[in-house]
Amino acid sequence: MNNNSGNDKTTATKAKVQRFYDEVINAHNPAMVDSFCTADFTNHNASPGHAGKGAEDLKAEFKDFFTMFPDVHMNVNGMATSGDTVMVWITMSGTNSGAGQGMPATNKPFNVMATDVLVMKDGKASDRWGYNEEMKMMAQLGLMPTPGAPPSAPDASVKK
Numbered sequence: 001m002n003n004n005s006g007n008d009k010t011t012a013t014k015a016k017v018q019r020f021y022d023e024v025i026n027a028h029n030p031a032m033v034d035s036f037c038t039a040d041f042t043n044h045n046a047s048p049g050h051a052g053k054g055a056e057d058l059k060a061e062f063k064d065f066f067t068m069f070p071d072v073h074m075n076v077n078g079m080a081t082s083g084d085t086v087m088v089w090i091t092m093s094g095t096n097s098g099a100g101q102g103m104p105a106t107n108k109p110f111n112v113m114a115t116d117v118l119v120m121k122d123g124k125a126s127d128r129w130g131y132n133e134e135m136k137m138m139a140q141l142g143l144m145p146t147p148g149a150p151p152s153a154p155d156a157s158v159k160k
Helices: 005-025 030-036 055-068 134-140
Strands: 037-043 073-082 085-095 109-121 124-132
Touching: 005 030, 005 073, 005 085, 030 037, 030 055, 037 055, 109 134
Parallel strands: 037 124
Antiparallel strands: 073 085, 085 109, 109 124
């Protein structure tokens, strides 16, 4: 009897998830999504303009993301597993040098923390929930005031 079968599966799952970040995101290669996600993949936190349903929608979402952030990089800081669920702790950085989601390119860099929770089915991700420091990212990109900063002075050109 092999007492390491659970550890072997965990090790293989973590290796596959790491390859997803390396081969899809960091290589900016959305065509590789099929190797890592089920055809009926559900992104429960899809970007605006995306339904979050299916691998094809995920590929389109990545194409849009890579247009906005052509140098984006995600560093996997750590992973934890429980059964078929994987939690991934990430540092994400890049430069907003492309327009997207109704916003112009700012040509400013960002560096934020993020978390992905993935459900694995037959060796592929079937579901994703994610969180990143969106307000911090928007502030770094100059698209909103820094949280906690004092309010800016009223615009004198606005008539009351």
